[in-house]
Amino acid sequence: MEKIRILHTNDLHSHFEQFPKIGRYFEKAQHDSAFDEVFTFDAGDFMDRSHPLTDATEGQANIELMNKFHYTAGTIGNNEGISNPHCVLERLFDHVEYPIVLANLREEDESMPKWAKNYHIFSTKAGTRIALIGLTAAYPMTYGPNHWHIKMLKNTMDAVLPQLVGKYDVLILLTHIGLRMDRWLAENYPQIDLIVGGHSHDLLPKGEKVNQTWITQTGKWGRYIGDINVEIQDHHVVKVEPNTIPTAELSEEKTDQAVIAGYYEQGKKLLQAKKVANLPAKFDNNKKAAIRVSLDAIADFAQVDLAILSSGLFLDPFRAGEITKYDLQKALPHPMHVVRTTLAGRDLWRLVMEIEKNRHYLEHFPLQGMSFRGKVFGEMYYKGIEVDMRRRLVYVNGQEIDPREEYQIACLDHYVLVPFFPTLAIVGDNEFLFPEFLREVIGNYLARKFPLENQKEGTEKDEN
Template sequence: METIKIVHTNDLHSHFENFPKIARFIKKSRKKSTADQFYLFDIGDAMDRAHPLTEATDGSANIEWMNQQNYDAATIGNNEGLGNSHEQLDHLYDHANFPVILGNLYEHGGQLANFAKPYLIKTTDKGTKVGIIGFTAPYILTYPLLDWDIRLIQNEMPPIIKQIEQEKCDVIILMSHLGVSMDRLIAKQYPQIDVILGSHTHHLFEKGEMDNGVLLAAAGKYGQNIGTVDLTLNDNHQITEKSAYTTPTADLKAKKKDAQWISGQAEKGNEILASEKVAEIPYTLSTDIEAEHSFINEALVATQQYADADAAVLSSGLFLTDLKKGVVTKKDLHEALPHAIHVMQTTLTGDNVWRLVMEMEKNRAYLRRHLQKGMGFRGKIFGELVYRGITIDNKRNVYINGQQLEMKKEYKIALLDHYLFVPFFPTIEIVGDNKIMYPDFIRNVFADYLQKKYPMR
């Protein structure tokens, strides 16, 4: 008989406030484990640029912390994959002491990403061969914008499973940053997989879920829970029992030094960002959209220019803090615009511009106080829609820069990719010719604009 214990984390999203407890849990689990073999895996989205230290270090601080925990393997999530430029991701794991298992991210030349391995085989002390595979959510619209060739699971899974089986692995573990629906589908199609460690959709399986004989495990989000899987094997290296459970981080004992460490991580990041000066503005840019110098109106100019557009639309909920008169640093911009959101140039004919504006007007009152979550948004409410270059009269005629819409003429509108993914403006997705402008986040676009308009004296 043989026992294997697996501890797994997922979707930590740079929630450093939970890291001290997680680190102690891992250390204690490893030390007190009576299992014959202990493994530690991370299933992606370990980093999130909303945290100042992650932003300031391009995620290297997250990798440094993971190194200290001695992970056996990890895969990537969309925050690593799409929250970094091609070059940043290519070098994110340069100093990692663990392998990155990722079977569906390629260079355009057909070579697997340099930092990745398609699978990993580990042999336990008792001779059991454990095959570990990993996949990330294939955002086929956005990865190519970062010069990556992202591939679909239905194409990439079969050859890797076949290779693992040819290696005569006794246990197959999938690190899946694909979401719960895809995990359940994979379990139905590939019963030879023994355990799926899930993530991406932030689902929590407190006691695991059994689908078609495949054990699904998932530990929610933000390090609020830590996952554990226990496997029992017979002398022929066949699994006879498998179970999963999660441990709420809130139930773990805090130590006095935790708070100091947690605040120290944010301070360290903010110190680096504050040292990088961007511009010197002559007046405060206010989050009040009615103010003489409103933040959103300046940002509308920036996005319209960046997208080379006829008009622009932004929502007030994006702007979390004022930009104070004087020197503006990267810290100020990160606090004001922490979002993983990009500018998007959308080309529409006049009749579809009219339809989009009507959708915005119809949803305006609802969105004003709508609590927004996900899709890269790091604020609280969607807020007020504000136009630049778009006006409407009381007969619902729409004007672009004072000229009435020509229904068959094409117009370019500066929007955000966020508006493509939320369900309120279907015209964008249905008929828009949408160009998401990677790799810069909106704060980077605004930083470049400020630097040119208000250079340091």
């Protein structure tokens, strides 16, 4: 009888405040003599560019820290695959010390990314062959514009499993596809022994068994550590006992807070060294001014006249004088991208009516997920659009909207994904614009409009 211990994490999202405790737990567990072997897996979204150190190092600091956890293998989540430009993901794993398994992502020419493999097979000391397959969330709308080819789950599994026939005894999947799709895999591929999952941020304290397959997930942000006991007899799994350990209940050492603060300060210092623009006095602590110039920025980037943004995106107002990449990262931490949407006039009118109908509800609506890093959705702002709700009229650049004419509007991928504005997702011709983030788009625009070398602090440059 083989006794195996499997440690796992998912959706760490650069929550480095958990890393000291996770590291100590892993180190002790990985040397547990009560087990024949210990394996450690990560199921993706280990990085999040809302943390200054991750943003400043483009995830290299995360890789350095993850290497210290001595993972056996990992896969990627959408924060690695979509929130990073193609070139950043290409070099993200240059220094990783464990294999990245990912069966459903390809380069545009259908070649395998140099940093990943479809599957990984390793043997225990007793000769049991364990096969690992990695899968990430299949989002063609956003992977495609980022110059990746994402494969659907069924097509991927049907292609990879025949390659593994006769090569393994135990099959484990590392997935970043969410609990609903994990259950689908368990129902349709009974040969899977264990799914170590992520993406949907579900906490399964004792795992979940679907048919003969166990599914595990530890919530989000490193708040829990996955710890699974597995018994194998004659090279076949005979027992799986999943557990989750609350990180908050683990002991803290005196140096932990200093280490955690050091990660933030290191990133802050790196970003503060990168100056962006010199803003005039009107921007000082004026959120509306920040929103207005940001509307101009995304419209300019999308090469359109119209734009929409919500105030909840702006966690901090801009300030007058020199601003840095840290200021922008702190104000706009969201890994969002600009979308250029084409709508018929009648559909643009309907979108505006959806916005107005939801306006007061959304102003204080607490929102989580879908790349949002703020607290509330906030108030909607327009560029180039005016509304007369008494008469239910919409004006575009001063002219009443023509229901048969086509209009283009700059918005965010966030607005396409949230359920409040269905017109965007249902009838909008949406072009996702990569690779720049929202804050990079705005930063580049500010650098052009208010350049560091041409403006003295407190002097407003003519914007016309």
